[in-house]
Amino acid sequence: MSKQDNVPKNPASWLLGKLATSLERIGAESLYYLEQAGRMGIFLFACLLNAIRPPYKLFPIVRQIHFIGYRSIFVILFTGTFTGMVLALQGYYTLRKFGSEGLLGSAVALSLLRELGPVIAALMVVGRAGSAICAEIGIMRNSEQIDALECMAIDPYKYLMAPKFIAGIVSMPILTFVFDVAGIMGGYVVGVSMLGVPGGTYFQEMYRSVVWADVEMGLVKSLVFGLLIIWISAAKGYFLHLERSGGFGAEGVSRTTTSAVVLASVAILVWDYLISAILL
Amino acid sequence: MSYNETMSFAEGLMVNSPQKNIAIELIDVDRSFGNQQVLKKINLVVEEGTTTVIVGASGQGKSVMLKHMLGLLKPDNGQVLVYGQDLAQLRKAQLKEVRKDYGVLFQNVALFDSMNIFDNVALPLRERTEASETEIRANVEEKLALMDLDGVNEKYPAQLSGGMKKRVGLARALVMNPRIVFFDEPTTGLDVSKSNEIYRLFHRTQKRLQYTAVIVSHDVPKIFKLADRVALISDGIIEGSMSPEEFQLSDNPTICAFVRETMGPIYCSADEEKFIHETV
Numbered sequence: 001m002s003k004q005d006n007v008p009k010n011p012a013s014w015l016l017g018k019l020a021t022s023l024e025r026i027g028a029e030s031l032y033y034l035e036q037a038g039r040m041g042i043f044l045f046a047c048l049l050n051a052i053r054p055p056y057k058l059f060p061i062v063r064q065i066h067f068i069g070y071r072s073i074f075v076i077l078f079t080g081t082f083t084g085m086v087l088a089l090q091g092y093y094t095l096r097k098f099g100s101e102g103l104l105g106s107a108v109a110l111s112l113l114r115e116l117g118p119v120i121a122a123l124m125v126v127g128r129a130g131s132a133i134c135a136e137i138g139i140m141r142n143s144e145q146i147d148a149l150e151c152m153a154i155d156p157y158k159y160l161m162a163p164k165f166i167a168g169i170v171s172m173p174i175l176t177f178v179f180d181v182a183g184i185m186g187g188y189v190v191g192v193s194m195l196g197v198p199g200g201t202y203f204q205e206m207y208r209s210v211v212w213a214d215v216e217m218g219l220v221k222s223l224v225f226g227l228l229i230i231w232i233s234a235a236k237g238y239f240l241h242l243e244r245s246g247g248f249g250a251e252g253v254s255r256t257t258t259s260a261v262v263l264a265s266v267a268i269l270v271w272d273y274l275i276s277a278i279l280l
Numbered sequence: 281m282s283y284n285e286t287m288s289f290a291e292g293l294m295v296n297s298p299q300k301n302i303a304i305e306l307i308d309v310d311r312s313f314g315n316q317q318v319l320k321k322i323n324l325v326v327e328e329g330t331t332t333v334i335v336g337a338s339g340q341g342k343s344v345m346l347k348h349m350l351g352l353l354k355p356d357n358g359q360v361l362v363y364g365q366d367l368a369q370l371r372k373a374q375l376k377e378v379r380k381d382y383g384v385l386f387q388n389v390a391l392f393d394s395m396n397i398f399d400n401v402a403l404p405l406r407e408r409t410e411a412s413e414t415e416i417r418a419n420v421e422e423k424l425a426l427m428d429l430d431g432v433n434e435k436y437p438a439q440l441s442g443g444m445k446k447r448v449g450l451a452r453a454l455v456m457n458p459r460i461v462f463f464d465e466p467t468t469g470l471d472v473s474k475s476n477e478i479y480r481l482f483h484r485t486q487k488r489l490q491y492t493a494v495i496v497s498h499d500v501p502k503i504f505k506l507a508d509r510v511a512l513i514s515d516g517i518i519e520g521s522m523s524p525e526e527f528q529l530s531d532n533p534t535i536c537a538f539v540r541e542t543m544g545p546i547y548c549s550a551d552e553e554k555f556i557h558e559t560v
Contacts, residue, residue: 140392148390151350152456153379154407
């Protein structure tokens with residue numbers, strides 16, 4: 001092909017054509033994301049409405065609390081302990097520079113209660129329960145089980161989603177509390193037993209500096225994160241068949257689960273900043 | 281039920297009473313996915329208590345049409361009336377009421393793979409009625425016995441053969457004694473004897489429960505033996521809805537071509553021949 005062939009005959013119309021194509025693409029993308037946002041919003045509304053509307057069936061809720069909450073306790077204890085330990089280790093060497101090793105308990109507790117406890121616990125739950133929820137709902141969607149529920153006049157929002165939402169909102173603050181306690185005890189082991197900070201000082205400083213607002217911030221964050229995890233994971237699975245990249249088969253479920261975990265993790269970090277900015 | 285009883289029942293169904301109520305009516309239904317028009321001005325009437333079989337090659341719109349009757353898809357234009365109610369105009373709660381009259385046997389059965397067989401069949405009773413566990417157990421066991429399924433209560437769907445799964449699916453579809461039962465390719469993936477078994481169970485249950493049946497199938501010509509009306513869907517268009525005898529003698533070129541292609545030389549085992557002759 002000669003160089004002359006690449007030169008448009010009418011540069012103005014060529015430029016307009018390119019511009020129109022770009023605008024069309026931007027418009028299509030905007031519409032797609034707007035549609036997704038609308039769908040997710042309606043999904044959240046329907047789930048919350050069904051969660052508060054009777055009849056309430058206790059057993060499915062307890063089963064979901066067992067899955068999301070109880071079965072996450074080990075990983076929460078483990079990560080909480082090591083987070084507290086590393087906080088104490090790093091905090092001790094930083095505070096020692098200012099001769100304030102006695103404030104170690106306060107530093108560990110405040111970091112955990114306000115920030116690290118809710119965030120890391122939520123990220124752990126995303127990895128353990130969020131991914132499983134997305135995959136479970138996605139497989140149910142692919143194998144027509146959700147269609148079957150609808151055809152049996154059983155509302156999937158009430159039957160499948162509502163217990164998960166309630167369990168997520170109930171479990172997350174409890175898991176965060178477990179994470180915080182494990183972290184404080186991990187910090188105690190490193191700070192007091194290994195680095196020689198007096199045990200009484202560790203807890204006394206913690207007691208003196210921690211106020212209700214710190215606990216409240218952690219509680220609000222954990223409630224919001226619990227909602228976010230279940231919302232994003234369940235919705236991604238529920239709308240698997242509408243995924244632009246194709247939600248069919250095992251690969252579709254795997255791809256959607258990955259995207260749900262990434263999206264939920266990003267949402268947790270964004271909302272962590274927003275809640276901190278609002279409550280501080 | 282003996283073959284003779286089945287035969288007389290099938291003959292009874294062949295008599296086309298003009299007084300029959302209309303259970304389902306599709307009026308000028310159009311449906312497109314993107315640029316592809318899958319249903320084109322579909323018109324179909326399903327009379328109460330009859331068996332309507334929808335045949336056609338793969339990808340012609342059979343399952344899409346079925347999903348419109350189930351209310352899982354809405355038409356772009358036209359109406360889907362179930363006992364006079366336009367599904368597209370119904371609110372979610374009203375659609376749920378209509379679906380209480382439905383039973384569906386999905387192509388892939390769509391059993392809940394995390395539940396055992398008993399719980400699968402009991403699900404509609406537990407979710408939609410106030411029946412006690414004793415009543416539920418009696419009802420489920422009656423339906424499983426009707427399907428010749430013994431000793432499978434505690435098994436999971438993955439532990440059953442394809443034919444047994446279909447029978448469990450049929451038991452679940454019938455457990456609420458629906459007025460209309462939809463069958464999406466009920467014998468796909470089954471060998472000849474298992475297919476005959478499903479047809480025999482279909483006769484038995486329809487005689488007992490008197491439901492209206494809509495069957496989407498490509499098991500031609502055997503499926504004709506069950507039908508009161510046969511409709512051919514080809515390229516999104518219904519090419520007539522008529523009795524099996526009229527269908528086979530039709531001078532419609534599309535129907536002629538379909539009959540020629542699917543009903544050329546038929547190779548049947550002696551048992552199949554017996555089944556076909558005795559059920560007509």
